[in-house]
Amino acid sequence: MSKRILHTSDWHTGRKLKEHDRLEEFRKFFAWLEDVIARENIDALIVSGDIFDTTAPSPKAQELYYSFLGTTSCRNTVIISGNHDSPSLIDAPAEIMKLCKTHVIGRAYDDSSKEAIILYDPDGQPEFIVCAVPYLRDRDIRRASPDDDPESIERSMKDGIMKHYSGAIGRALEIRGDSDVPVIAMGHLFLEAGRTLEDEGVRSLYVGTAVKVGTDIFPEDVAYTALGHLHSPQEVGRENIRYSGSPVAMTFGEASGPAKTVSIVEFEGRNFSGVKEIPVPVFQRLERVSGGSVQEIGRKIEALGSENVSIWLEVTYTGSEAIGDIQGSLEDYVRDYPLLEILSVRDEGSYKDITEDLEGFTGKTLDDITPERMFERLIEGRDYSEEQRETFKAMYREILHKIAAGEN
Ligand SMILES: [Mn+2]
Structure with missing residues (x-):
């Protein structure tokens, strides 16, 4: 049996x-x-x-x-x-x-x-x-x-x-x-x-x-x-x-x-x-919405709103024009849809200045760069021997590991 x-x-x-x-x-x-x-x-x-x-x-x-x-x-x-x-x-x-x-x-x-x-x-x-x-x-x-x-x-x-x-x-x-x-x-x-x-x-x-x-x-x-x-x-x-x-x-x-x-x-x-x-059924829908303008993001929000189910949103603004209060501008769009909720707003433009300075990171947001890669980039430009570099990287990995494991 x-x-x-x-x-x-x-x-x-x-x-x-x-x-x-x-x-x-x-x-x-x-x-x-x-x-x-x-x-x-x-x-x-x-x-x-x-x-x-x-x-x-x-x-x-x-x-x-x-x-x-x-x-x-x-x-x-x-x-x-x-x-x-x-x-x-x-x-x-x-x-x-x-x-x-x-x-x-x-x-x-x-x-x-x-x-x-x-x-x-x-x-x-x-x-x-x-x-x-x-x-x-x-x-x-x-x-x-x-x-x-x-x-x-x-x-x-x-x-x-x-x-x-x-x-x-x-x-x-x-x-x-x-x-x-x-x-x-x-x-x-x-x-x-x-x-x-x-x-x-x-x-x-x-x-x-x-x-x-x-x-x-x-x-x-x-x-x-x-x-x-x-x-x-x-x-x-x-x-x-x-x-x-x-x-x-x-x-x-x-x-x-x-x-x-x-x-x-x-x-x-x-x-x-x-x-x-x-x-497993999805008990709470999570959706990512991105766009280069508030209007573009707004249209996508309206399309999701018309589905009439509870959706939590993560919004990414990819435009180059600086917008002071993206969250505020988007509230107008969600107001009509009580089942929609914006949980976070990311302004990719604001990261660009930081990441464009760093060779190899152009066009990426901080979320795309792993801690390991960022650390490697940090030590790349310095005068360390290959052996020292590998040691530092291994030590850094150990710290990340301990953080992930919840150890102190
Ligand atoms: Mn887990």
Whole structure:
């Protein structure tokens, strides 16, 4: 008989957009998710990190999360923390969560074999073995040394990640033995072949510059690898290694990218037998509008307004003529459409002066330039040796990584 899991990640519950509350969207998402779980006869729910958007989510955001877990019809749930989560906040209710068949792993164990978890079917037989490896922080996998340089840090982090996974997966395969129970690996990390929205021309603050590892850390014996961290749904290398992607568009850039999905994965015996992506409805439309004049932008706003649905707008003015108060000039257009709301206005013209000075940046806005590229540009003109340059770049990447990971 076949068995199925629902794989999702990167909920970022409590996420705000330009200070706009999005709790209503998350409430609708959880209701929709529960419908899918019931309709599709899901045996286990697998959530691969970034449960909350910050390490200190609001009580309202936590209420949505706990209400969903307390009422879901899913028999078993496994949740790991991501780089945005507080490991101790995720772990705090671990014991009480077990009462509702939910396993949470916030902080990595020193002994990673403890992250191999057995899920049981209603007859008390093992149904899945899950390697619930949370996002691995520097201190989880590496001992700092006074001789550290950025390259050795990266190398030892990679080694630490490999070792940690091999402990968890090794234990899971040992438990499985000759049985027919599928082994599922989880992770919140950046695989080398993973695609980010940045590759599609959208800057993403969500990924940062975490250490990347190869797909070879997941042996063929693992039936399925359920990943989180990258927000576009995608398989990496093999059909059974996947990022489910985030269910709610985090930014205007994400909203214009690939459709949001959750993944339903099927197993025959111990083997992966197929995956289908279920598109997540858009609970709040986000649209980018740009134009070289207020009138041009205004016409586009009117066209969206006539659709008569709630739309949040990000407006970009691309004209060269300086306009004092673009937001004010556009209010006349939105006034007639109560369902439209302008969340942000970008004046590309004002960036031009800054970016045109910088060779290679002409015609780009600050949003198109990655922090790494800007830093490279900064040190290019200076009298450093190639070796010094590489060292500075690696140190800079390390800082970005720590910011993205929410570490201090
Ligand atoms: Mn994320």
